[in-house]
Amino acid sequence: MKKILVIYYSQSGQLKEISNNLIAPIKESDYCEIDYYNIQPENPFPFPWSGKSFYDAFPESFQQIPVDIIPPPKDILDKKYDLIIFSYQVWFLSPSIPINSFLKSSYAKKIMGDTPIITVIGCRNMWVMSHEKVKKLIAQANGNLVGNVSFVDRHINHVSVITIVHWMFSGKKTKLYGIFPKPGVAQRDIDAASKFGEIILNKIEKDDFKDLPNELYNAGGVLTKPFLVLMDQKANKMFSLWSKFVLSKNKNRSFKLFLFKIYLWLAIWIISPIVFLLFLITYPIKKRKIDREMNYYRGIE
Numbered sequence: 409m410k411k412i413l414v415i416y417y418s419q420s421g422q423l424k425e426i427s428n429n430l431i432a433p434i435k436e437s438d439y440c441e442i443d444y445y446n447i448q449p450e451n452p453f454p455f456p457w458s459g460k461s462f463y464d465a466f467p468e469s470f471q472q473i474p475v476d477i478i479p480p481p482k483d484i485l486d487k488k489y490d491l492i493i494f495s496y497q498v499w500f501l502s503p504s505i506p507i508n509s510f511l512k513s514s515y516a517k518k519i520m521g522d523t524p525i526i527t528v529i530g531c532r533n534m535w536v537m538s539h540e541k542v543k544k545l546i547a548q549a550n551g552n553l554v555g556n557v558s559f560v561d562r563h564i565n566h567v568s569v570i571t572i573v574h575w576m577f578s579g580k581k582t583k584l585y586g587i588f589p590k591p592g593v594a595q596r597d598i599d600a601a602s603k604f605g606e607i608i609l610n611k612i613e614k615d616d617f618k619d620l621p622n623e624l625y626n627a628g629g630v631l632t633k634p635f636l637v638l639m640d641q642k643a644n645k646m647f648s649l650w651s652k653f654v655l656s657k658n659k660n661r662s663f664k665l666f667l668f669k670i671y672l673w674l675a676i677w678i679i680s681p682i683v684f685l686l687f688l689i690t691y692p693i694k695k696r697k698i699d700r701e702m703n704y705y706r707g708i709e
């Protein structure tokens with residue numbers, strides 16, 4: 409029997425549904441035994457979010473400051489797994505606080521050490537730089553990352569910003585005003601997650617994950633676009649300054665977060681369209697470099 413552990417955190421249930429669908433073919437096989445570990449912070453984050461709590465999560469998310477989590481069950485800590493499916497979401501271009509808190513805890517080393525890990529990301533559309541941070545933390549926990557699948561909202565960036573705000577602040581994954589598309593990962597992508605489970609099952613059978621990244625990519629499992637990567641890189645630089653500013657010693661945290669909120673909206677609605685135009689103009693001369701970078705982030709050769 410192969411022992412598989414699914415580790416996840418999900419507020420709305422979206423990532424839980426993706427993980428369940430992905431794992432379904434593995435669960436149905438008669439030689440895999442599956443355990444689940446739902447990461448839970450001692451003090452749960454709100455869902456739906458209020459405007460205040462949402463922006464308040466920014467500096468600690470970005471600076472990857474951990475919170476206390478409820479310890480994993482003892483039987484999970486004591487087992488040695490053959491594979492871990494690690495499902496996480498992105499908060500402010502970084503792994504969400506509960507995910508980061510687990511990865512930085514002593515439990516991560518105990519559970520993930522010397523174990524193959526496949527990450528499953530469910531986010532709006534910007535995960536690449538966050539994944540670099542997760543790669544580092546998995547390596548620090550002595551885990552062995554063997555593959556990645558990302559699930560994103562495929563609508564254009566600005567539409568997905570409007571719809572996710574509606575979803576996060578109302579708790580309802582519904583069409584805003586009946587006109588906008590549904591927020592988050594499309595139901596057809598969530599339903600189709602099992603195709604990646606089949607690819608993974610094949611690798612478990614052979615006990616060889618070597619070609620997994622290429623196969624997951626060819627099956628449409630690594631969704632990102634060059635412009636989103638560029639925005640992610642640039643925003644990381646700005647978020648680094650902003651998060652340090654908000655956390656700096658002098659008081660007025662709520663005022664500083666108010667300034668950050670204004671910056672964020674300007675960045676999304678004014679700065680990013682200008683950067684997009686510049687990106688389009690310079691794309692032909694930068695194409696080779698961008699292609700190389702994209703293959704690295706996709707984890708393919």
Ligand SMILES: Cc1cc2nc3c(=O)[nH]c(=O)nc-3n(C[C@H](O)[C@H](O)[C@H](O)COP(=O)(O)O)c2cc1C
Pocket residue numbers: 417418419420421422423424457462465497498499500501502530531532533534535576592
């Ligand atoms: C505080 C916060 C910040 C977020 N920041 C990002 C982000 O930087 N990039 C992104 O693609 N999605 C972002 N999202 C969306 C989440 O990654 C995720 O898709 C959404 O919260 C649903 O996940 P769930 O399964 O936990 O409900 C953010 C969500 C929250 C609540």
